[in-house]
Amino acid sequence: MDIALFSSMLVFAVVMAGTPGPNNMLLTFSGANFGYKRTLPQMVGIPVGIASMIILMALGLSWVFQQYPSMQWGLKIAGSAYLLYLALRILKQSQLSQQQMAKPLSFFESLGFQYLNPKAWMMTSSAVASFAVAGEAYWESIGGLVLVFFLVNPVTGSIWVSFGKFIARWLSAPVARQHFNFIMSLLTAGCVVLLWV
Numbered sequence: 001m002d003i004a005l006f007s008s009m010l011v012f013a014v015v016m017a018g019t020p021g022p023n024n025m026l027l028t029f030s031g032a033n034f035g036y037k038r039t040l041p042q043m044v045g046i047p048v049g050i051a052s053m054i055i056l057m058a059l060g061l062s063w064v065f066q067q068y069p070s071m072q073w074g075l076k077i078a079g080s081a082y083l084l085y086l087a088l089r090i091l092k093q094s095q096l097s098q099q100q101m102a103k104p105l106s107f108f109e110s111l112g113f114q115y116l117n118p119k120a121w122m123m124t125s126s127a128v129a130s131f132a133v134a135g136e137a138y139w140e141s142i143g144g145l146v147l148v149f150f151l152v153n154p155v156t157g158s159i160w161v162s163f164g165k166f167i168a169r170w171l172s173a174p175v176a177r178q179h180f181n182f183i184m185s186l187l188t189a190g191c192v193v194l195l196w197v
Contacts, residue, residue, distance in 0.1 A: 001137070001140055001144050005133070005141065005144070006144055006148070009148045010151075010152065012127060012130070013127075013153075014152055016123040017123075017152050017156040020187075021117075022117050022119060023113075023120070024156075025187050025191065027043065028163055029164060029181065030104040030164065031164025031165040031167075031168070032167045033093060033168070033177070033181070034104045036158075036161050036162065038103070039164075041104070041105075041106050042105040042109070042110040043157040045105070045106070045107040045108065045109070045110025045111040045112075045114075046153050050114055050124060050149045051146045051149060051150060052111075053114060053115070053120060053121070053124040054128060054142065054145050055142065055146065057124050057125055058128050058139075062129065072121075075121060076196075078116050079116040079118045080118075082113065082116040083188060083189065083191055084192060086113075087185045088185070090184050090185040091181065091185040119191075127145050127149075128142070131144070
């Protein structure tokens with residue numbers, strides 16, 4: 001694969017995976033409330049989900065979306081509902097003591113969330129449309145995309161989880177943790193608003 005193409009993929013992945021969005025809000029929340037180690041399954045689920053979506057898009061799902069735009073609306077509605085559910089879940093966490101805290105998203109919850117995450121759909125469809133090379137190099141370029149996201153997501157995810165863990169230093173007081181979780185709940189719900197603007 002051409003180094004210029006791979007470099008472009010890398011920059012795209014860093015920007016898409018590293019900027020604020022539903023995954024990174026949830027990783028920050030989880031890092032602050034559960035720590036790095038307990039958030040690892042959630043972090044691993046993200047690139048696996050993204051990789052599977054890239055492969056589906058490469059197999060023709062993007063064509064299906066073009067032919068049936070209502071499917072995208074359905075995903076947008078389901079994704080919005082799930083984001084609101086997660087925001088509510090975070091809000092409920094703010095009402096629990098540290099000992100009563102639930103658990104972070106599991107590997108499979110995180111992987112499945114990618115299919116309801118509108119940013120993930122936009123990211124994977126844009127990636128395949130922008131970086132898939134026609135002809136014999138098609139699957140090599142798709143493999144490059146998958147590799148890039150497997151390389152980038154753990155790094156950007158670690159930054160967001162570490163940011164949450166860093167913030168946790170100031171959240172030892174129950175009131176401070178409640179306020180933080182409330183704000184994270186609002187930011188997660190706010191991602192829904194951005195979907196419809």
